[in-house]
Amino acid sequence: xxxxxVRDLAQAVSPAGTQAALRGRExxxxxxxxxxAYVLCDDGRIAAVGRMxxxxxxxxxxxxxxxxxxxxxxxxxxxxxHAVFAGSRVGEFELRxxxxxxxxxxxxxxxxxxxxxxxxxxxxxxLAEALxxxxxxxxxxxxxxxxxxxxYGLDRETELAMLRVVRDAGGSPTWLxxxxxxxxxxxxxxxLDFALAEVLPEAAKLAEAADVFxxxxxxxxxxxxxxxxxxxxxxxxxxxHADQFTEGGGIPLAAELGAVSVDHLEATGPDGVKxxxxxxxxxxxxxxxxxxxxxxxxxxxxxxxxxAIVALATDFNPGSAxxxxxxxxxxxxxxxxxxxxxxxxxxxxVNAAHVLGRADRAxxxxxxxxxxxxxxxxxxxxxxxxxxxxxxxxxxIQGGKPTA
Ligand code: NIG
Ligand code: FE
Numbered sequence: 001x002x003x004x005x006v007r008d009l010a011q012a013v014s015p016a017g018t019q020a021a022l023r024g025r026e027x028x029x030x031x032x033x034x035x036x037a038y039v040l041c042d043d044g045r046i047a048a049v050g051r052m053x054x055x056x057x058x059x060x061x062x063x064x065x066x067x068x069x070x071x072x073x074x075x076x077x078x079x080x081x082h083a084v085f086a087g088s089r090v091g092e093f094e095l096r097x098x099x100x101x102x103x104x105x106x107x108x109x110x111x112x113x114x115x116x117x118x119x120x121x122x123x124x125x126x127l128a129e130a131l132x133x134x135x136x137x138x139x140x141x142x143x144x145x146x147x148x149x150x151x152y153g154l155d156r157e158t159e160l161a162m163l164r165v166v167r168d169a170g171g172s173p174t175w176l177x178x179x180x181x182x183x184x185x186x187x188x189x190x191x192l193d194f195a196l197a198e199v200l201p202e203a204a205k206l207a208e209a210a211d212v213f214x215x216x217x218x219x220x221x222x223x224x225x226x227x228x229x230x231x232x233x234x235x236x237x238x239x240x241h242a243d244q245f246t247e248g249g250g251i252p253l254a255a256e257l258g259a260v261s262v263d264h265l266e267a268t269g270p271d272g273v274k275x276x277x278x279x280x281x282x283x284x285x286x287x288x289x290x291x292x293x294x295x296x297x298x299x300x301x302x303x304x305x306x307x308a309i310v311a312l313a314t315d316f317n318p319g320s321a322x323x324x325x326x327x328x329x330x331x332x333x334x335x336x337x338x339x340x341x342x343x344x345x346x347x348x349x350v351n352a353a354h355v356l357g358r359a360d361r362a363x364x365x366x367x368x369x370x371x372x373x374x375x376x377x378x379x380x381x382x383x384x385x386x387x388x389x390x391x392x393x394x395x396x397i398q399g400g401k402p403t404a
Contacts, residue, residue, distance in 0.1 A: 002061040004371070004375050004400050009067035010379035012037035012049050014074055014366055015346045016053040018221060020359030021282065021309040022350055028343040030364070033381075039072055041371035041400035065402060070394055071381035074365045075144025075347065076326045077352035077374030080263050080284050082176075082317035083134040083181055084147040084162045087118025089318045102293050102320060103245060106217055112152070112180045115318055119152035124161040131165050134316070134324065139403060141325045142393045144372035145362045147178045147213055147313075147355065151176030154191075156199050163206035172355055172356045174239060175203040178212035178227045188223050204234035208357065209260065211239040212249045223251040228257055237357065239284075243267040244295070255279040260313070261355050265298040266290050273299055277306035282355050284345075286315035287332040288323045302339035311351040312344065327393070330385035341382045371400035 015022060016030040038055050040048040073090045092105055092114070105111045122130065129150070133184070138146055146169050150162035159177060166173035177195045185191035203210075210231030214224040228238050237260035242250020244266055251272040262356035265272070276283050285298045303310050312329050315321040323329075326348050333339040353363035361370045376383055377394035382390065396403045 001063060001400065002063050003047070003058060004063050004065060004397065005058055005066045006039040006041070006067045006072060006193060006373065006375070006397070007055070008052060009037040009039065009070055009072050011035055011071040011381055012039055012365055013071060013345070013381045014049070014364045019295065020350050020363070021354040022297070022346045023309050024307045025304055025343070028310070028346040029340055031342050031345070033147075037072070039365065039373060044076060044371055044399040046365065046367055046369050046371050049365055062305055065395070067375055068282070070375040071379060071383070072078055072365060073184055073376065073384065074349045074363055074369070075373050075374055075396065076142045076325045076348050077145040077356065077363055077397065078143045078313050078316070078326055079147050079311055079352035079355040080286060080313035081146055081148045082315070083138065083146065083324070084131045084150070084165055085115050085119055085152050085318050086122035086126060087115055087318070089114065089333055092319065093322070098198055099116050103217060103244070106387065109183070111319055115152045115182065116154055116180070116182060119162070120158050124165065128165045128168070130382050131169055137324045138316070139324060139396055139398070140393065141327060142374040142396055143324070143326055144396065144398050145358060147174055147356055147357065148227040149174040149176035150203070151179030153210070154180065154182040159199050160202050163203060165284050167206055173207045173209035174209040174211050175231070175236065176211040176213070177203060178216060178224065180213065180356065188219055192223060192227055196227065200230060200234055204231070204236055209237040211241065213239070213241040214233050214248050214253070215244055216246050216248070217291070224250070225253060225257070228253070234259065239263060243272065247272065250282070251275050254281045264289065266295045268299055268300070273306055273308065274303045276308040279368055280309065281352065282309040282311050284311045284313050285337070286313055286321065286334070287336055288329055289315040289321040290312050291332060291336070292323070297336045300333065300339050304339065304343055309351060309354065310347050311355050312347040313352060327377060327384050327391070328388070328389060332383040332387040335388065344383050344385055373397040
């Protein structure tokens with residue numbers, strides 16, 4: 001593979017050091033910033049980052065990319081999405097704009113279950129096509145590494161198909177086998193009997209993690225524990241959707257079980273923050289989901305200041321966060337959650353890669369890491385969060401190759 005030299009960059013910017021995850025204000029704000037920079041990629045990896053004035057002769061076949069006027073940052077990592085789905089919830093979106101709540105729609109059999117019907121009907125090929133479309137939107141927003149969950153099949157065939165299409169698209173698949181109780185089961189326990197006996201053995205071969213929606217109207221803490229313990233025994237890393245609407249004991253459960261992350265946390269109070277700060281469970285914050293549903297923002301400032309591992313993600317899905325843009329997430333994190341731009345960059349690169357178990361390869365612009373790079377058409381990388389709803393993605397390089 002030819003080398004790629006990105007030259008004459010206004011800046012090359014990366015979370016500093018090699019540590020993952022980064023926790024606390026100081027570590028999360030520490031950046032390596034090289035002005036008037038180049039980035040050299042070789043065989044899909046970053047070979048060197050430095051000042052143009054120090055660039056020597058590059059041997060062999062080299063493709064050059066003019067980065068003048070641009071800031072380079074690591075490819076963004078979206079560690080929480082539901083990007084495999086069919087159908088649309090635009091009608092529900094309109095109902096919610098008129099005052100219906102997400103929980104009411106869910107209780108009435110709409111919400112997640114309406115996406116389950118459409119997803120079951122799509123077939124594996126249809127799901128692969130839907131993911132490819134969503135993936136193209138994500139890439140155009142700077143996401144080069146992504147996770148995507150199942151959870152809209154809730155039968156054996158569709159759950160496994162969802163995991164396969166994520167794997168085949170190069171994503172990190174998460175089995176969200178406990179997302180909702182499908183209509184063919186009377187209650188959550190009967191559904192879990194089925195899911196753990198019939199789906200888990202195959203899902204564990206395809207997925208990297210398991211996830212559960214611990215919430216009033218979905219799965220309670222006892223059911224979540226049962227599901228997660230079985231998934232852990234099958235070798236999966238554990239994640240939870242918790243404290244989205246109510247504090248339901250998800251954080252202590254995550255800490256006890258050694259989960260990788262708890263995600264959402266819009267309803268988390270000071271005790272939950274303390275428990276997370278004292279644990280290795282990452283807090284994955286999803287400010288678009290809070291905004292989209294008119295919920296309070298999660299307590300990001302307290303989580304960072306008290307030393308919890310904090311990551312940011314989109315939660316891209318058709319119901320609670322129809323938004324694939326990590327740059328918008330970054331803008332919301334700065335404006336609504338008082339996170340500093342550098343903390344935000346760490347949270348959607350290194351720390352998100354840590355949640356996916358990929359921090360040795362993804363999330364930094366430094367030698368040895370995957371050559372996944374975003375060029376912003378701004379000479380100051382902070383335009384990423386600053387231009388709210390704007391688009392400064394000039395080029396996305398994945399595996400050392402420009403994608404556009
Ligand atoms: O993370 N809260 C549960 N699951 C998703 C939403 C899924 C949907 O509404 O389709 C979430 O917000
Ligand atoms: Fe989610």
